[in-house]
Amino acid sequence: xxxxxMSKVAAVSGATGSDLEALRDKAREMGEKTKFSASxxxxxxxxxxxxxxxxxxxxxxxxxxxxxxxxxxxxxxxxSDIVTDAMTAFGYSADxxxxxxxxxxxxSTNANTNVEMLGExxxxxxxxxxxxxxxxxxxxxxxxxxxxxxxKASSAGTAxxxxxxxxxxxxxxxxxxxDKLGVSLEDGEGNMKSLAEVMKDLRDGFGQLQMSxxxxxxxxxxxxxxxxxxxxxxxxxxxxxxxxTQRAFGAEGALKAEAAAALAGKQGLSGLMAIVNASDEDxxxxxxxxxxxxxxxxxxxx
Numbered sequence: 001x002x003x004x005x006m007s008k009v010a011a012v013s014g015a016t017g018s019d020l021e022a023l024r025d026k027a028r029e030m031g032e033k034t035k036f037s038a039s040x041x042x043x044x045x046x047x048x049x050x051x052x053x054x055x056x057x058x059x060x061x062x063x064x065x066x067x068x069x070x071x072x073x074x075x076x077x078x079x080s081d082i083v084t085d086a087m088t089a090f091g092y093s094a095d096x097x098x099x100x101x102x103x104x105x106x107x108s109t110n111a112n113t114n115v116e117m118l119g120e121x122x123x124x125x126x127x128x129x130x131x132x133x134x135x136x137x138x139x140x141x142x143x144x145x146x147x148x149x150x151x152k153a154s155s156a157g158t159a160x161x162x163x164x165x166x167x168x169x170x171x172x173x174x175x176x177x178x179d180k181l182g183v184s185l186e187d188g189e190g191n192m193k194s195l196a197e198v199m200k201d202l203r204d205g206f207g208q209l210q211m212s213x214x215x216x217x218x219x220x221x222x223x224x225x226x227x228x229x230x231x232x233x234x235x236x237x238x239x240x241x242x243x244x245t246q247r248a249f250g251a252e253g254a255l256k257a258e259a260a261a262a263l264a265g266k267q268g269l270s271g272l273m274a275i276v277n278a279s280d281e282d283x284x285x286x287x288x289x290x291x292x293x294x295x296x297x298x299x300x301x302x
Contacts, residue, residue, distance in 0.1 A: 002027070005042035013049035013058070026059050034066045034301070036076060041066065044080040048094075051084035057094030064098035064297060071105050071300030072115035082119030089126035090136050098297070103140050105300050106293035110286050111144030117153040118143060124157025128164055129195070137290050138195035142275055144286050149217050149274035159271025163264050167198070170263075177259035181205035196287070199275055203283070206256055206276045216248050216277075217270040224266055 006027065010020050023045060031038030044065055048058045061083075069079035087093075087100055108114050121143045129139045139160070146156040166174050167185055178184065183201045187193055193201075223240050226232035232240070245257035264272040278286075 002039045002042060005039050005046065009042055009045045009049050009058075012046060013054065015049075015055050019055040023055060023058060026062060030062060030066055035070050036066055040076050044069075044076050047077055047080035048084055051088060053084065053094055061094040061097030064101035067098070067297040067301040068101035068105055068115060071101075071297045072108060074115045078116060078119070082115065082122065086119065086122040086126050086136070089122065090130040092136070099294070100136060101297040102293040102295065103136050103290055105297040106289050107140040107144045107286075109296070109300065110289040111147045112150075113144065113147035113152050117147070117156075120153040121157035121160070124154060125161040125164070128161050132164065132168065132195075133192065134195040138199070140290050141283075141287050142195065142199060142271075144290070145278045145283065146271045146274045148278065148282065149214050149270070151217060151271050151274055156271060159264075159268045162268035163272055166263055166265060166268065173262050177262040180259040181256060181263070183263075202272065203276045203278075206260070210250060211248050216244075216273055219244055220270045220273075227266075 006020070006024055009015065009023060013023075015023055027041040027045060028038045030036060030041035034041070036044075041062060044062060045058050048061060048065075053061065065080050065083050066076070068074075068083065069076045072079065074082075083097060083100060083104075087097065092100060104115050104118055107118060118140070122139075125139065125143075142160055143156050146152070146159060151159060167178065167183070170178060181202065182205045183198065185193055185198060187197075220241075223232070223237060223244070227234065227237045241261060242254070242258070245254045245261070248254075249257045260272055260276075261269055
């Protein structure tokens with residue numbers, strides 16, 4: 001079984017001679033030091049090879065992937081796929097796999113989500129976030145806040161991608177909404193703000209919800225469903241959204257909520273609300289845990 005798995009790695013990666021022997025030795029070492037067998041470690045290497053990782057990349061990245069899989073209880077092949085795909089999207093090198101695994105592990109233990117759902121979110125938002133040079137820590141924070149409001153997996157990824165897309169290339173109405181909320185992707189000197197700074201600006205631009213973020217997200221989802229199924233006309237939908245924002249924010253806050261709706265769009269609104277209406281305590285706790293996540297995956301695995 002082990003030889004068969006390693007032959008796949010050799011075929012996909014092109015490793016031969018001393019390189020292939022080094023990979024065999026590393027897979028055996030992982031079989032001794034982790035809960036996974038050498039054959040399973042070889043299968044993980046196969047996914048890395050499929051992502052274009054070379055021998056040195058796999059040697060440096062395999063430990064982080066195995067730790068994350070052991071920590072999360074997720075399938076090893078799935079975990080390897082998640083890490084390699086997302087790291088490629090963010091432009092991270094293979095030697096950062098351990099750090100990447102730590103971020104995902106910390107997010108999964110400090111927010112209402114897991115590694116597999118985060119991986120599904122990254123499929124939708126990582127390519128754009130990576131192109132905008134946002135850090136995986138800030139993206140994970142945003143996804144974690146959404147997960148705490150019940151917005152997870154593909155829904156969270158789509159919501160964050162929609163919000164970032166609209167802010168990067170706003171229409172006139174979206175730009176007006178950004179101006180009303182006091183939000184910009186640049187700092188005034190032509191430098192891009194980090195996603196953490198953008199989220200802070202969004203949070204500062206809003207009043208607090210007068211209902212729970214979960215209830216608000218659920219009601220928005222219901223209205224979206226009625227519109228998509230043709231049960232509700234666009235005019236009725238707009239009126240219902242206006243009534244909902246009045247109940248959620250009060251008369252003064254409803255104007256900002258309307259600006260948020262124009263900015264985030266139908267697909268991004270509930271996600272944006274989850275970010276801006278998390279308590280300061282929850283926001284700071286999640287941010288701190290993610291930014292201080294070194295060793296999280298290995299500690300959880302142990």
